Amino acid sequence: MKKVEELDAARVWSMLAVIAIHVTAPYIGADSDFLLGGMNLAYIINQAARFAVPLFVLLSGASLGLGKALPAGQFYWRRVVKLGIPYVCWTMVYTLWEHQSLAPVALARRFLLGQAAPHLYFVIIIFQLYLLYPLLRRWMERSASWCLLGAFLITYGVEKLIVVQRAGFSVIPGFLRPYLWQLFPTWIFYFVLGMAATRKNLGHLQQFAARYRAVIAAAAVVFTGLYVLESKATGDIEAIKSPLNVHVPLVLLAVFALWPPLAAWLKWLRPVTAFLARHSMTVYFGHVWILSMLRDRPEFVGMRGMLLLLLEVTVLAIPLAWCVDTVVGAVGSVLHRREKAAVS
Known part of the structure; x- marks a missing residue:
C-alpha cells in the first residue's frame, strides 16, 4: 500500500502533541511571570495539544480503511503481533519500573485496563476497536453515511452524558464512570472517521485542502x-x-493543507517525517519512561525548565524508539528465516 504523506505528517504531529501533553501536565497550575488570559504557557500547550489521542485513533482507523480486507483470523493475528506483543512488553517495563511488583491480581488489572502507565489506556481502546472492525467495515460498505452518523451519535452521546454527570445528575452507572477513557464508545467516531479514508476520499480532501489552504490554516489556528x-x-x-469532534478533523485538514508547501520548501522534511512516522508508536510507548527518569531534576523547574524537559524527552525518545524497533526487526528477520528454512 502506497504511503499517504499527509497521514504520516499527521501521525508525527500527534506523536509530538502526546509528548507535550504528558510533559506539560504537572506544570499547568504552576506560577509563571507570563500569563495569557489567566493561563500559563503549560496550560496553553497542554490544551492546544488535546487533539493528539483522538487523532491517533482516527489514524488507526485510516490505516485499516486504506488496506485490503483480510479474513478475521488473519486480521486479528496481525494486530496481536503488531500491537499486542509490544503492549505486553511495555506493560512489563512500566510495571517493573513504576510499581516494582508482579502481584498477579494487580498485574492482570494493569494489562486489562492499560494502567501500568498513564498512556497505555490508548492500546486498550484500539484493541476494542480492532475487535469491532470487521463489523464496522461491513457496515461502512453497506452505508458509509449511516455508519459515520451512528458512530458520531455514540461518541457525542457519551460526551453529553459526562456533561450532565458533572452538572450533578447521576446518569452514568457508578461501575462505568472510572473506565470511560478506556471504553470504545467514547472514541468510536474518530476511528470510523478514519475508516472512511479511501484513495478517492483522500484525493478529494487533498484537492479541497489545496484550494482553501490559507482559510483552513487560519481556521485551525482560530479554533485551537x-x-x-x-x-x-x-x-x-x-x-x-464535543469541541474535539470539530477540532480533530480540522487539525487533520490543516495538515493536508500545509504539508505539500512545507515538504516542497523544506527538502529534508519528507525523509525525516517518514522516519518519525515509522517509529511513532514506539515513541508513544517509550516517552513516558524517559519522562519518569528526568522529571524530578532541578533544572526542569518553571516554564523554561518545562520547555527544556519537553525538548529532552522528545530528543531522547526518538533514538530509544529507533533502537527498540531495530532490535525487534532484526529478531523478527532471524525468526522468519529460520521458519522458512524449517518449512523447506
Whole structure:
C-alpha cells in the first residue's frame, strides 16, 4: 500500500502533541511571570495539544480503511503481533519500573485496563476497536453515511452524558464512570472517521485542502485558540468533550493543507517525517519512561525548565524508539528465516 504523506505528517504531529501533553501536565497550575488570559504557557500547550489521542485513533482507523480486507483470523493475528506483543512488553517495563511488583491480581488489572502507565489506556481502546472492525467495515460498505452518523451519535452521546454527570445528575452507572477513557464508545467516531479514508476520499480532501489552504490554516489556528479558551472557561481540561469532534478533523485538514508547501520548501522534511512516522508508536510507548527518569531534576523547574524537559524527552525518545524497533526487526528477520528454512 502506497504511503499517504499527509497521514504520516499527521501521525508525527500527534506523536509530538502526546509528548507535550504528558510533559506539560504537572506544570499547568504552576506560577509563571507570563500569563495569557489567566493561563500559563503549560496550560496553553497542554490544551492546544488535546487533539493528539483522538487523532491517533482516527489514524488507526485510516490505516485499516486504506488496506485490503483480510479474513478475521488473519486480521486479528496481525494486530496481536503488531500491537499486542509490544503492549505486553511495555506493560512489563512500566510495571517493573513504576510499581516494582508482579502481584498477579494487580498485574492482570494493569494489562486489562492499560494502567501500568498513564498512556497505555490508548492500546486498550484500539484493541476494542480492532475487535469491532470487521463489523464496522461491513457496515461502512453497506452505508458509509449511516455508519459515520451512528458512530458520531455514540461518541457525542457519551460526551453529553459526562456533561450532565458533572452538572450533578447521576446518569452514568457508578461501575462505568472510572473506565470511560478506556471504553470504545467514547472514541468510536474518530476511528470510523478514519475508516472512511479511501484513495478517492483522500484525493478529494487533498484537492479541497489545496484550494482553501490559507482559510483552513487560519481556521485551525482560530479554533485551537477558541478550544483553549473554552477549556479555561469551563474548567474541563480532559479530551472527552464535543469541541474535539470539530477540532480533530480540522487539525487533520490543516495538515493536508500545509504539508505539500512545507515538504516542497523544506527538502529534508519528507525523509525525516517518514522516519518519525515509522517509529511513532514506539515513541508513544517509550516517552513516558524517559519522562519518569528526568522529571524530578532541578533544572526542569518553571516554564523554561518545562520547555527544556519537553525538548529532552522528545530528543531522547526518538533514538530509544529507533533502537527498540531495530532490535525487534532484526529478531523478527532471524525468526522468519529460520521458519522458512524449517518449512523447506
